[in-house]
Amino acid sequence: MSEHEYTPKSKVGKWFNDRLPLLTLANHLTDYPTPKNLNYWWTFGGILTFCLITQIVTGLVLAMHYIAHADMAFQSVEHIMRDVNYGWLIRYIHANGASMFFLAVYIHIFRSLFYGSYKSPREVIWIIGIIIYLLMMAAAFLGYVLPWGQMSFWGATVITNLFSAIPLVGEGIVTWLWGGYSVDNPTLTRFFTLHYLIPFLILGLVVLHIWALHVPGNNNPIGIDIKKPSKDTVPFHPYIVIKDGFALLMFMIVFAFFVFYTPNILGHADNYIEANPLVTPAHIVPEWYLLPFYAILRSVPDKLLGVIAMLSAILILAALPWLDTSKIRSAVFRPLYKQFYWILVADVLILGYVGAMPAEGLYLLIARIATAYYFLHFLVILPVLGFKERTTPVPLSITEPILGGSPNLAAVKKKDSFKDQ
Amino acid sequence: MEKKTKRRDFLFTATYAVGAVGAGAVIWPMIDQMNPDASVKALASTEVDVSAVNPGKTITVLWRGKPVFIRRRTPEEIAEAKSVKLEDLKHPEKDEDRAKNPEWLVMLGVCTHLGCVPLDQKGDYNGWFCPCHGSHYDTSGRIRKGPAPTNMEIPEYKFVDANTIKIG
Numbered sequence: 041m042s043e044h045e046y047t048p049k050s051k052v053g054k055w056f057n058d059r060l061p062l063l064t065l066a067n068h069l070t071d072y073p074t075p076k077n078l079n080y081w082w083t084f085g086g087i088l089t090f091c092l093i094t095q096i097v098t099g100l101v102l103a104m105h106y107i108a109h110a111d112m113a114f115q116s117v118e119h120i121m122r123d124v125n126y127g128w129l130i131r132y133i134h135a136n137g138a139s140m141f142f143l144a145v146y147i148h149i150f151r152s153l154f155y156g157s158y159k160s161p162r163e164v165i166w167i168i169g170i171i172i173y174l175l176m177m178a179a180a181f182l183g184y185v186l187p188w189g190q191m192s193f194w195g196a197t198v199i200t201n202l203f204s205a206i207p208l209v210g211e212g213i214v215t216w217l218w219g220g221y222s223v224d225n226p227t228l229t230r231f232f233t234l235h236y237l238i239p240f241l242i243l244g245l246v247v248l249h250i251w252a253l254h255v256p257g258n259n260n261p262i263g264i265d266i267k268k269p270s271k272d273t274v275p276f277h278p279y280i281v282i283k284d285g286f287a288l289l290m291f292m293i294v295f296a297f298f299v300f301y302t303p304n305i306l307g308h309a310d311n312y313i314e315a316n317p318l319v320t321p322a323h324i325v326p327e328w329y330l331l332p333f334y335a336i337l338r339s340v341p342d343k344l345l346g347v348i349a350m351l352s353a354i355l356i357l358a359a360l361p362w363l364d365t366s367k368i369r370s371a372v373f374r375p376l377y378k379q380f381y382w383i384l385v386a387d388v389l390i391l392g393y394v395g396a397m398p399a400e401g402l403y404l405l406i407a408r409i410a411t412a413y414y415f416l417h418f419l420v421i422l423p424v425l426g427f428k429e430r431t432t433p434v435p436l437s438i439t440e441p442i443l444g445g446s447p448n449l450a451a452v453k454k455k456d457s458f459k460d461q
Numbered sequence: 462m463e464k465k466t467k468r469r470d471f472l473f474t475a476t477y478a479v480g481a482v483g484a485g486a487v488i489w490p491m492i493d494q495m496n497p498d499a500s501v502k503a504l505a506s507t508e509v510d511v512s513a514v515n516p517g518k519t520i521t522v523l524w525r526g527k528p529v530f531i532r533r534r535t536p537e538e539i540a541e542a543k544s545v546k547l548e549d550l551k552h553p554e555k556d557e558d559r560a561k562n563p564e565w566l567v568m569l570g571v572c573t574h575l576g577c578v579p580l581d582q583k584g585d586y587n588g589w590f591c592p593c594h595g596s597h598y599d600t601s602g603r604i605r606k607g608p609a610p611t612n613m614e615i616p617e618y619k620f621v622d623a624n625t626i627k628i629g
Contacts, residue, residue: 194577198593201576216492220501222526230495318521318528320577324593338594343574343610399595 068254073273074280075260077438081151082258083287084144090288091141092246096239098134106186108232110225113188114314132303138180139306140295142329145173149357154381156369157259163361165252170358172245175238177354180327182235188228189311190321196223196231198324202337205344222317263369264434272438325396332388335395336414339407349411356418363418365426373432377425384417501525506629508621511565519581521570524628528570528578529616530589531626534600539563541587542601552611556601559615567618567626568602574609589613 046067048054057063105124107116120127149169152158158166185196200217204210219226257268266272274280298306306328310321326334336353340346356363371378391410397403435441507524511531514520519532534542542556543563560566570589572579577593584590584597586605591598596607603612618628 194593198575198577201574204576216496218497219495220497220526224501224526226495226498226501317523317526318578320579320592322592324577338608341608343608346608 070275070277071269072254072276073257073269074276075258075266075438076272076274076279077260077262078258078280078283079261080283080287081147081154083284084148084151086284087144087288087291088141088148089246090291091137091144092239092242094137095134095141096243098130098137099236099239101130102134103236106232108186108229110188110228110315113186113228117187129299132299136295136298136303136306138183139298139327139329140291141176142180144291145176146329149173150385153384154371155259155261156263156364156366156371158361159364159369160361161256162253162259165249166361167358168245168249168252170354172242172249173357174354175242175245177330179235179238179242180329182231182238184327185228185231186235187311188315190313190315190319191308191311191324193223193315193317194320194324195326196227200227202347202350205347207344224317259369260438261370262372262435262438264437266438270437323398328392328396331393331395332391333395335391335407336411338395338399339404339411353411353414356415360418360422364422366422366429366431367426368431368434370434373434374425374429375432376429380417380421380425384414387413387417506627508625508627510624511626512624516564522628524616529628530566530568530570530581530602530613532566532581533564534560534566538587538600542599542603545599545601545603551604554601554603554612559601559603559612562620565626566600566602567615567628569614569616571613572596572609573604573611573613574607579613 046064048057048063053063102120105116105120105127107113117131120131122128124130152166152169181195181199185192200214200223203213203217206213215221217227218224219230257266260266269275308325325331333350333353337346337350340349366374366377368374371381387410390406391414394403394407394410399407504525507522509520509522509531511520511533514531514533516533517535517538519530521528521530523529539556539560542560545556547553547555556563559568570578572591572593574591574594574596577591579589579591579596579598581589584606586597586599588600588602588605589598590596591607591609594608596609597605598609598613599605601612602615604610616628618626621627
């Protein structure tokens with residue numbers, strides 16, 4: 041990335057670096073030129089890394105005490121809560137950690153939507169991110185099954201039954217997923233295995249996500265291409281490290297509030313009842329972070345189409361770089377997009393709210409309108425807006441609005457040549 | 462020269478084909494191990510004593526990990542189930558085909574939408590109502606309203622004697 045080749049100062053360092061250039065990598069990461077106008081919405085990448093590591097570490101510890109067997113799983117979770125030293129703390133961090141992870145990822149995704157970070161040349165970063173998000177949902181769902189409470193059991197039943205909507209092979213796939221004729225012990229053991237596996241897949245993808253980010257470099261709040269390194273950039277260390285660190289501390293305060301003061305508020309009381317295949321809880325709801333998609337599923341009266349709508353709602357995000365036809369990245373210079381952006385935010389929040397409510401009457405109507413609008417935003421509004429919208433002037437550089445001129449001489453020349461005409 | 466290339470092409474194709482068969486032979490056991498195993502299949506049938514079930518009562522038994530409803534229907538319920546016109550049904554099935562002995566309705570207590578257990582004697586058709594996503598079933602367990610695509614399934618069963626039903 042950087043133009044100068046890095047050479048370690050010490051002889052040993054040089055000897056090692058010639059054989060495995062880890063020090064070059066470390067140097068790249070510390071010197072990595074970062075736009076100097078990054079705001080706090082950019083700190084969630086670091087926060088998410090923290091969340092992933094927290095989940096992996098607490099998860100490893102829980103796996104030392106948890107027993108993946110239909111007859112013992114529920115007891116072993118209570119054993120963790122009551123008998124294991126600090127078991128309550130570790131489990132509450134892990135359970136609330138999942139919610140915190142999703143909170144951070146939603147802010148991260150909506151940051152990207154506002155500042156157009158998914159646009160060229162960052163499409164691959166975005167798509168890797170969507171895959172990570174899908175894997176996060178899978179990991180969260182699988183993990184929620186492990187305590188083998190009523191919500192675990194019936195959540196697993198409902199979600200695996202989504203596959204039965206597939207024509208012809210659906211029933212076979214569901215039996216295969218279950219390893220039986222209902223959710224039972226074989227289902228639990230394989231869910232545990234996969235729940236253990238997925239975080240490491242996510243870790244690998246995070247490395248690719250960051251690698252792909254370091255090719256074009258960060259987007260920034262005004263969404264312009266900047267020259268790197270220049271007056272428009274600061275080195276990652278110490279500037280961004282300190283800023284990320286401070287944001288992480290603030291985030292940890294919120295995290296700790298949930299863990300220590302309301303550790304069960306984001307869960308369901310029904311999950312403290314052991315799984316019973318004969319009784320379905322009166323009101324099944326997924327965890328809060330899946331509610332918008334659950335609302336979309338329920339808003340369609342047909343089983344197969346409902347499942348297709350729900351999956352499309354997620355997968356449509358992968359096509360976003362091509363659905364958004366605007367060349368301008370940041371919403372700061374897109375007066376109309378900015379309004380539609382906030383309508384979309386409201387729409388998703390409404391979907392989340394009706395997803396938690398019974399699917400009948402007014403709630404169902406609202407869910408249907410909100411679902412229709414969700415797809416309208418991506419399939420109609422965004423493609424059309426790119427052609428119709430009158431954007432406001434974009435500065436040539438981050439420093440230009442304050443100092444005039446630009447460290448990017450090529451851009452200045454281009455602007456001057458516009459003046460001449 | 463041309464002949465040589467052809468011979469090599471053949472060898473490549475043959476190698477790929479054998480390789481693909483080999484890969485498939487390795488992958489299939491890895492996939493099939495997730496299907497129901499012998500111990501799960503061994504639990505395929507169960508016998509239930511229904512002598513204590515009075516008309517208008519339902520018992521629920523577990524078969525293959527799933528609930529089975531055994532309902533002794535009242536004459537009104539039977540009449541209601543029989544009076545429905547087939548064209549009014551989303552999944553047309555005659556009540557006679559679902560309950561060979563009209564007094565006894567034996568069916569999987571599993572909603573055909575996403576697998577929840579419907580509640581007895583609830584809903585708009587005096588049959589079952591699924592609390593998960595609001596499917597209504599009639600007194601014959603047929604879907605009448607809501608997202609479920611088909612009627613509740615009738616498992617294979619027979620009366621071993623007057624008071625015993627064998628499911629599976």
